[in-house]
Every structure is written in structure tokens, then in C-alpha cells.
Amino acid sequence: MELIPSFSVETWVLLATSLVLLYLYGTYSHGLFKKLGVPGPRPLPLFGNILSYRKGICEFDEECFKKYGKMWGIFEGKYPLLVITDPDVIKTVLVKECYSVFTNRKIFGPLGIMKNAVSVAEDEQWKRIRTLLSPTFTSGKLKEMFPIIRQYGDVLVRNLRKEAEKGTSIDIKKVFGGYSMDVITSTSFGVNIDSLGNPQDPFVENAKRLLRFDILDPLLFSVAASGFSSADD
Secondary structure (H helix, E strand, O other), rough: OOOOOOOOOOHHHHHHHHHHHHHHHOOOOOHHHHHHHOOOOEEEEEEHHHHHHHHHHHHHHHHHHHHHHEEEEEOOEEEEEEEEHHHHHHHHHHHHHHOHHHHHOOOOOOOHHHHHOOOOOOOOHHHHHHHHHHHHHHHHHHHHHHHHHHHHHHHHHHHHHHHHOOOOOOOHHHHHHHHHHHHHHHHHOOOOOOOOOOOHHHHHHHHHHHHOOOOOOOOHHHHHHHHHHHHHH
16 A cells, blocks of 8 residues: 555646745735834744644733733734733723724634724724714713622622632632623623523623633634735735
């Protein structure tokens, strides 16, 4: 039995050429941060640094912060992503120049109506949607939400007090994640899911599935693919 297929010379040349072109296509943008003098972990062809998320996104960020300081560059697919932790620079990006320079956000390539989400829309479309949404966040509307937020704050305190009486350790991220979800779903959608008292609620379970990172998840490959198209724009 032959381990190597008996292709013709032309087929081997075509195969080798295709692999080389695929490699170049998946890596040609990976030298960007090096040219700019921005440190960061070395990306892999096609995938960039997204495979490093297997250890956890927060853990990966902490590792990079300890190694590279307040700023570093990574790649999701071929899409360059500059990570900033300096408070002054963050304020410049999110406040001072948010509406003049940094209007667009990272592109994941959603389809259909999701392309019009305020977190994804770009340029004039983003400005139009923001103008429509701004009245929702007036001081009067926010004051109306405060009793709901306070209600779930009381639930949070009661749950923390119960755990303290037991004398056991708690997962802070899980507890405050549930509190945040309760506040968002109640104020935005008028839905009471009580994720703190009922973590088995279908809404909570599906939200966890959405946020859980799986190296074999098709979403991972869709992110990488969207990175390819984004870098070409």
C-alpha cells in the first residue's frame, strides 16, 4: 500500500502552490504590530491567537498583561486587535474621541437584521441608530429603571448574606454575572428570570452556552472567517 498518493507532477505543483497561497493569505497581516513596535504573542496561520482563548479569555488577557504591559496586539484570524488597559487611553477611545474617530467596532460578520445592531453598525448607519436610541437613556428614563435595579440589588445582598452565613466560598464572577443578567433582562425586556435564585432557568442556561468557549464550536471558525474578510477591507 502506498502511503503517498501517486499524483501527477502538475497536481503536486498545484497542491503545493495552493498551500503556499493559503498560508500567505492567512498570515500576510500578522506583521502589522511588529512594524508598529507593538508587542504581543505570536499568531498562528489562519487562526491568529484565538486558540489561546482555550485557557480562558480573562486568563489569556492577564497573561499578556503581565508579559507585555498595558498594551499589546493580537489577531483573531487575520483581523488585528489592539488591546489597551491604560485608563487614560481607554477614556480617549470611549469618551473623548468615541464619536469622531472610533465610531466603528470589531466586525463579526452577522447576517440579516443583526447587521443593524448598534454594537456592529458602522459610520452613518451607526450614527442614525444611536440618534434613535439616545432618548432611551435620558436621565428621566434611567431614574425609572433605578427601582428595578435596587430590587435586584436587594436580592443580591440577601443571597450573599446567606452564603456568608454558611461560611463557604463563592464564585464572585458567577454571582455578579447573574445580578447583571437580571438587571439587563428586566430593564431592557421586562422579563424576570431570577438567575440568582433559579440558575437552571432556560434563559440563563442558553446565555451560558453562548458565552462558553469551545475550540470546536462553529462560532469560533465564523469569527476567524470574518477576520479574514475584515482585514481585506
